[in-house]
Amino acid sequence: MKLSQIANLINAKVENLKQDIEIKNLKSVDTATKEDLTFVKDPKKLTKTNAGAVLTPYFIESLDIPQLIVEKPDIAFYKLIEIFYPEEKQEGFVSDKAVIGKNVIIDNSAVINDYVVIKDNVKIGKNTVIYPFSYIGENTEIGDNCIIYPSVVIYKDTKIGNNVIIHSGTVIASDGFGYYQEGNRRKKIKHIGKVIIEDDVEIGANTTIDRALVDETVIKKGTKIDNLVMIGHNCKIGENTVLVSQVGIAGSCNIGNNVILAGQVGVADHITITDNVIITAKSGVGSNITESGIYGSSINAIEWKKWKRVMAVIYKLPEIIKKFKVE
Secondary structure (H helix, E strand, O other): OEHHHHHHHHOOEEEOOOOOOEOOEEOOOOOOOOOEEEEOOOHHHOOOOOOOEEEEOOOOOOOOOOEEEOOOHHHHHHHHHHHHOOOOOOOOEEOOOOEEOOOOEEOOOOEEOOOOEEOOOOEEOOOOEEOOOOEEOOOOEEOOOOEEOOOOEEOOOEEEOOOOEEOOOOEEEEOOOOEEEEOOEEEEOOOOOEEEEOOOOEEOOOOEEEOOOOOEEEEOOOOEEOOOOEEOOOOEEOOOOEEOOOOEEOOOOEEOOOOEEOOOOEEOOOOEEOOOEEEOOOOEEOOOEOOOEEEOOOOOOOOHHHHHHHHHHHHHHHHHHHHHOOO
8 A cells, every 4th residue: 555545544754755665564663574463552662673764752852764653653553554455354154164053043144154153042143253162051142243253162152242253162051159068968059040241251271250140140242362362250341441361250249340450360259349450460359449549459560589588587587576565
């Protein structure tokens, strides 16, 4: 695409354009060549680039290549990725190698690939694509414009909204982790609830979302879930919340809107976290959080020898407190 065409698409001001060059790829500052476009959020950090042109928030005097001036070059770059690398559009079809149950309604524009299994009374919406080896359980509804990648398992009685993306290996609506003690044995508690996933949710690879014991486990609209996240039964996850990789949320938690749980955060059962909270990586949440803000309990890595000295002191703290009579 010609650079002038790109500028028009993103409403950019063009500087240093001596010749209307053709851009073939989008690359990072470090790997870009003469046929590539790159971007920089902070021009002060740009030392050099071999790119043919750069997206930048303001003109860089020291850079003698074409520059597209936009307020937010990173967002402009992300939008250009969608234009340069569009998803392949498939016409609606149902593979003859798919297994389709009774009373299944599949919109004519939906794509059901090889070896998909769809059980009875399922409804699939417009332009939804289900990739091979995925399983859709009884009485499940999947809305419009969804993408279900290979090897996704969706148990029965699940409701999925529009524009939802579910990545490979994810399991939705498996039983929650629930048992009761009878004598010397733990006996399984049957889970009869549902999972509801609202519009515009994305769920990363190998994530698990448990069905409710009764009632519903709910993921509200706009929430983004990373890979390897575990959400327990009867949880309610609010709108536009972000759960980063390896987050674990025990059962019956209520997570608010616009919350960010960073990597490896663990949340105990029956916890409520209010709106607009950030929990830093590796933190444990064992009590309710009722005020917005940033919270964390993680320990940053320190030099090993220093850590051993710290631990030696920690183990002696009871003796030290007793010696100095510290209450």
